[in-house]
Amino acid sequence: MFSDKRNILQLVSLMRKDCIDHVVLCPGSRNAPLVHTFVDAGFHCHEVTDERSAGFFALGLAECLDRPVAVCCTSGSAVLDLLPAVSEAYYHPLPLLVITADRPERWVGQMDGQTLPQFGAFGRLVRHAVQLPEPSWNDDDAVNAEEVWHCNRLINEALAEMKRWNGPVHINVPISEPLFNFTRTELPDERIVRLSKYACCYSDFALSEEMKDELSACRRVMIVVGQLTPAEARRLSPLVKRLSGCGCVVVAEVLSNLHSETGVIGNFDEILYAVHDDALNPELVITVGGHVVSKRIRRMLRQCRPLKHWHVSEYGEMADLFMSMTRLVECRPSDMLGAVAEVLADSVSMDYADRWHRESDIVAETTGIYKFEGFTDLSVLNALKPYFVDEIAVQAANSSVVRNLQLLGAGRSDVYCNRGVNGIDGSVSTASGFAAGGRDTILLTGDLSFFYDQNGLWNNFVHSGDGALLTIVLFNNGGGQIFRNLPGLEKSPYRNRYVAAGHVTHAEGIANDNGCGYMRAENADEFALCLKRFFADDYCRECRTAILEVVTDAGDNEREYKNYYHKLKR
Numbered sequence: 092m093f094s095d096k097r098n099i100l101q102l103v104s105l106m107r108k109d110c111i112d113h114v115v116l117c118p119g120s121r122n123a124p125l126v127h128t129f130v131d132a133g134f135h136c137h138e139v140t141d142e143r144s145a146g147f148f149a150l151g152l153a154e155c156l157d158r159p160v161a162v163c164c165t166s167g168s169a170v171l172d173l174l175p176a177v178s179e180a181y182y183h184p185l186p187l188l189v190i191t192a193d194r195p196e197r198w199v200g201q202m203d204g205q206t207l208p209q210f211g212a213f214g215r216l217v218r219h220a221v222q223l224p225e226p227s228w229n230d231d232d233a234v235n236a237e238e239v240w241h242c243n244r245l246i247n248e249a250l251a252e253m254k255r256w257n258g259p260v261h262i263n264v265p266i267s268e269p270l271f272n273f274t275r276t277e278l279p280d281e282r283i284v285r286l287s288k289y290a291c292c293y294s295d296f297a298l299s300e301e302m303k304d305e306l307s308a309c310r311r312v313m314i315v316v317g318q319l320t321p322a323e324a325r326r327l328s329p330l331v332k333r334l335s336g337c338g339c340v341v342v343a344e345v346l347s348n349l350h351s352e353t354g355v356i357g358n359f360d361e362i363l364y365a366v367h368d369d370a371l372n373p374e375l376v377i378t379v380g381g382h383v384v385s386k387r388i389r390r391m392l393r394q395c396r397p398l399k400h401w402h403v404s405e406y407g408e409m410a411d412l413f414m415s416m417t418r419l420v421e422c423r424p425s426d427m428l429g430a431v432a433e434v435l436a437d438s439v440s441m442d443y444a445d446r447w448h449r450e451s452d453i454v455a456e457t458t459g460i461y462k463f464e465g466f467t468d469l470s471v472l473n474a475l476k477p478y479f480v481d482e483i484a485v486q487a488a489n490s491s492v493v494r495n496l497q498l499l500g501a502g503r504s505d506v507y508c509n510r511g512v513n514g515i516d517g518s519v520s521t522a523s524g525f526a527a528g529g530r531d532t533i534l535l536t537g538d539l540s541f542f543y544d545q546n547g548l549w550n551n552f553v554h555s556g557d558g559a560l561l562t563i564v565l566f567n568n569g570g571g572q573i574f575r576n577l578p579g580l581e582k583s584p585y586r587n588r589y590v591a592a593g594h595v596t597h598a599e600g601i602a603n604d605n606g607c608g609y610m611r612a613e614n615a616d617e618f619a620l621c622l623k624r625f626f627a628d629d630y631c632r633e634c635r636t637a638i639l640e641v642v643t644d645a646g647d648n649e650r651e652y653k654n655y656y657h658k659l660k661r
């Protein structure tokens with residue numbers, strides 16, 4: 092039996108028709124009619140208490156399932172606790188359907204408790220926000236019939252905007268009392284509006300004559316690939332390979348999920364550290380994908396100001412990252428790269444690409460024989476590489492972890508990271524949600540990110556031990572290691588305590604509280620002993636979620652990091 096609230100049933104019916112069948116549910120009374128209906132209607136329901144965590148959990152699920160996921164919470168500050176995940180979803184982007192239960196509008200601001208202006212609360216960080224009316228079941232009343240249509244239209248609008256932008260949308264659902272009548276036996280058969288944008292817009296994408304001329308006039312063409320989903324990366328791989336083979340320099344970070352056999356230059360950040368040579372500067376830059384981690388490539392391109400910069404954005408967003416954009420191309424990356432490959436074929440000279448590849452080989456040779464000294468974040472990460480295999484997804488937290496991963500690579504694993512707004516506030520929850528989606532996951536995280544989001548372990552997925560395995564490697568260097576790599580900040584005596592938030596916390600208690608397996612290694616010998624046991628099949632399967640805490644020294648890490656780069660200098 093479902094709730095008797097018509098707006099709720101319209102929403103649930105449309106979500107089901109739209110195949111949005113995973114919902115992260117947060118506790119509360121105002122949203123209880125929604126919660127009850129989702130569960131009773133057979134949705135995949137994931138209980139998460141902390142809304143901040145729930146939002147990120149939903150993002151992890153959406154990444155794993157590669158489709159929209161909903162999160163549903165009660166009224167009041169619970170809504171605002173979703174904001175960090177909403178902002179990540181906006182800039183990442185990821186399709187997140189935010190459903191918030193509310194009091195009827197007449198009670199907002201009347202000291203009625205747990206009430207604040209929810210409609211519009213996410214401001215510019217959602218692609219669309221709607222507030223549903225509360226139609227009754229009286230279909231004989233013409234005004235009410237319009238309310239029913241209005242409610243349907245608003246929900247359809249929100250769902251369409253979520254898909255159009257692949258981003259977050261907000262549906263605020265006022266629910267009048269009485270709240271707990273679960274008397275309806277069926278969901279209404281709602282009219283759904285399908286969005287058919289892709290099929291009609293992109294099927295015959297080709298470059299304009301003007302673009303062809305611009306492209307042919309440039310001898311040094313660089314393609315910068317930012318963060319891609321693994322699925323996007325697989326689609327792009329053959330095209331990237333083709334483009335690399337016809338003289339384009341394709342630079343791609345680990346988060347692009349493009350592998351070396353496509354001919355991409357993955358160690359471009361190290362190259363730019365080692366060599367300063369104008370011959371490496373491009374004339375035309377084409378950017379595809381999401382965010383780029385490397386500051387060096389941004390700095391280099393801002394300084395050299397390429398003649399042309401074409402930014403490819405499926406959603407048509409201006410991102411003039413190198414202060415030199417000359418063209419915004421609104422299409423899918425695969426369409427664009429396919430069209431570019433058609434034009435270039437073998438007309439571009441290989442000189443520019445050869446130069447980059449020579450530099451890449453020299454850097455690879457140096458890093459290939461680099462001997463990690465001591466027990467550091469880098470040496471530990473290097474030792475983990477054999478575990479980054481095809482079937483495993485790697486979730487990287489922000490800060491040093493994602494940068495170190497960029498240096499050492501993630502093997503054959505698909506890699507994910509909350510790079511939308513680079514928060515340290517949701518990595519554990521995102522990884523939890525991802526694993527709840529059914530795929531074995533390794534989370535690599537720094538200590539501040541881990542302790543910040545420890546509620547990411549406080550959910551039914553981790554506690555029940557059902558589903559895929561979640562393996563967490565926690566690099567505990569006693570604070571924000573990244574702040575030791577910021578030139579100039581060492582001049583502040585307050586760096587370690589206040590900026591890097593130095594601490595002496597360990598994760599054992601958190602692991603125990605949440606029923607997770609736990610091992611700790613404080614030196615190379617302990618680590619060697621732990622490693623095999625930790626990743627052994629029986630240990631992981633027994634624990635389901637397990638944490639390996641490696642305790643490293645921030646000073647040693649700093650030295651190793653600098654040394655690693657220093658060896659590259661010529």
Ligand SMILES: Cc1ncc(C[n+]2csc(CCOP(=O)(O)OP(=O)(O)O)c2C)c(N)n1
Nearest residue numbers: 490491514515516537538539540571572573
């Ligand atoms: C929510 C949020 N608060 C603050 C920051 C600023 N910040 C960026 S990196 C960082 C330190 C992260 O430290 P840790 O997770 O331990 O990683 P490490 O650099 O030590 O590997 C902080 C505080 C942020 N990105 N997000």
